[in-house]
Each structure stands twice: as structure tokens, then as C-alpha cells.
Amino acid sequence: MAEKLESVVKLMENIAPSYLAENWDNVGLQIGNAHKDIHRILVALEVTEAIIDEAISKNVDMIVCHHPLIFKPLKKIRIDDPIGNMVYRLIKNDITLFCAHTNLDIAHGGTNDVLAQILNIMDTKPLRVMNQEKYFKLVVYVPRTHVENVRDAICRAGAGHIGNYSHCTFQTEGKGTFKPLEGTNPFIGTKGEIEKVAECRLESIVPKEKLNGVIKKMVEVHPYEEVAYDLFTLKNDIHSYGLGRVGNLIKPIKLSAFCQEIKSKLAMNVIRIIGDTQKSIQRVGLCTGSGAEFIYDAYKLGCDCYITGDVKYHDAQYAASLGIAVIDAGHFETEHLVCRPLFEKLKELIMEKNYHMEVFLASNNMNPFQTI
Ligand SMILES: [Zn+2]
Known part of the structure; x- marks a missing residue:
């Protein structure tokens, strides 16, 4: 028997509970019908024309992604508007869209934990606690x-x-x-x-x-x-949820060497940094995606270095004046890595439940930036 969309939504609630999302966010089911049968799911970073092409060619009936396609309220759905056209194509091809955004950043095992794990940052805690269970x-x-x-x-x-x-x-x-x-x-x-x-x-x-x-x-x-x-x-602090992570490297490493390691692990040609390349780094803060607003949080928590994406000029000046090293490792580079663990976790939960569904990992996630 085919399973309904609401069963997949329950599994996603397990992975990234929607109550963890920030108030300004727009997560969950964006396009579709909760009672529709789901057979094939594509896991992607975000919806683009290329991802919709891939969804159609793989004949999926659902996309699960990180970045919401519909963020601000849409006043019209016009095919000469990029967002309007994507909404139109998804509806026309009967493809359901589900997003887990800040709830996936905050969740245990989400974007921030994935990055911390890849960079061998141990004993992590949230950088800014949002929710104490x-x-x-x-x-x-x-x-x-x-x-x-x-x-x-x-x-x-x-x-x-x-x-x-x-x-x-x-x-x-x-x-x-x-x-x-x-x-x-x-x-x-x-x-x-x-x-x-x-x-x-x-x-x-x-x-x-x-x-x-x-x-x-x-x-x-x-x-x-x-x-x-x-x-x-109870007053015990057993589980706290929050944005970003702070933790430690097993042993101190020079900022220059740490940057080389990040470049290699995140497949980057260049990386922008603020700080003395000879500085010794052990305590590290991070926030995947756009996290420059947490530079001060990382500084207050004693981080030698803070990794995020989308660092602007004045953020960089501010970090330099605080004396904390900041690594701009890119929005895409710090986040797209979550797709594989998300795909594997969803596949595992579907197998546990014996649902007749196939899950695919998108191969067309694309960074709009390139370096030349
Ligand atoms: Zn993002």
C-alpha cells in the first residue's frame, strides 16, 4: 500500500522538529497535499530549475530540501518570474515540496553538527541556545x-x-x-x-x-x-537546542593549516579569512550558511576562530577589532554537505517503517558563486 505525504512529514519531524525553526522562517510543506501518495523523494539543498529538471527526470513526487522556495508571501505566480516559474513547474508536475531550514540547522545531526563532524570539532554545544528541552x-x-x-x-x-x-x-x-x-x-x-x-x-x-x-x-x-x-x-540541562556550534579541535593548529584543511574537506579553491595566519586555533565556533551575526557570541565563548558564510566587510572589520579569527567558508560549501546525511537518515527511517518509497540524493545542487 502506498504511503501518504503525512507519513513522510512525520519522519521529517523526527529528523528536524518544526518547533525548532526560528519565528521568521517558513518551514514544512510548501507545495502539495498531505493526503497524496508518495513513492519517490529527492533530497536537495534547495529548489532551482536544475533541481526541478532532475526531479522530473527521476520521476519523483516529492522534493525535501533545506532552503525554503517560498520565503516571503507570493503576490502572484507568473512564469516570467524565477520563483513563480519554479512554483508553477512543481505544481504542474505534481511535485510536493517540503523544507527543513533553521529547524535542520538547530536539530541534532543537522547542518551545524554535520560541519562540526567533518572538521573534527569535538564536544560541541550550541553557539546560541534557543530552546532548552x-x-x-x-x-x-x-x-x-x-x-x-x-x-x-x-x-x-x-x-x-x-x-x-x-x-x-x-x-x-x-x-x-x-x-x-x-x-x-x-x-x-x-x-x-x-x-x-x-x-x-x-x-x-x-x-x-x-x-x-x-x-x-x-x-x-x-x-x-x-x-x-x-x-x-527538573532543572537538568539534558538537551539544549540552538544555532551554531562551539567545540574544540583535538590539538591546536595554526590558522593557516586549519584553512588548508577546511579547503580540502569542503572542496574549495580559495577561502577568505580574517586574522593572523600564525595564530594557534583550538576552540572553534561555527554556524553554517549565513552566520556573521554570531561573531560576538563566538568571541564571548572564547573561540580562537569562527567559521561561517556570507561575511560582509563590516563584519570582517568587527571581527578584526575583537581579535577573533573568522573564516568565510561559503554559504553553499558549509551547507550542502547536510544533503547526504539527510538522505541517508530519511532512507533509514523509511526502511524501518517498511514504507514503499525510494529516496534519491540530488546530483544537481549548484553553488551560484564560482572563483576564477
Ligand atoms: Zn542557507
């Missing part, structure tokens, strides 16, 4: 006989995940007491008599967005008519 401590009292069932159910629903560990819980044994009153139908005990039961206090952490699902599952598998549980708000 809220966690709760869930404590539930369960008769000993049902602890394993309840533990398994809440953990499958999203409780007890810390880093790469699942089923993280703690349990203590004790005695629970209760007296079933009129109108009850108790699992254990007799109406009007105080009952003492061997119970476990089972505790675990739950991220806010999984809380309702976890409680629903817990109540479903718990044998009691009235489930006793407590919820505590």
Missing part, C-alpha cells in the same frame, strides 16, 4: 508483579532515555496501602478494608513532549483502577 521526573507506584510491564511500557513510550541509553529507571521496594471505598472495583483488596501491598516505587525521566504519551501508556498497562504517580519538574 524540559524534563520531568515521573514516579509511579506499581505492585511488584507488574513492575517489568510498566517499566517496559513507559520506556517504549519515551521515558528513561539518557544519551545513548534507554530504560534508565530506578526502583525501590516498599509497602503501599489503600482502602477501596464504595463504588470501586479494586484489582487487589476488599471494599472497606485497608490493604497492604508489596509495591515498587519506579522512577524515570521523561521529556516534556513525550509526557502525555508516557502517562497514557503507564495508565494502560498499570493494573490499578487509580494509578498513583507524581511528576516533578
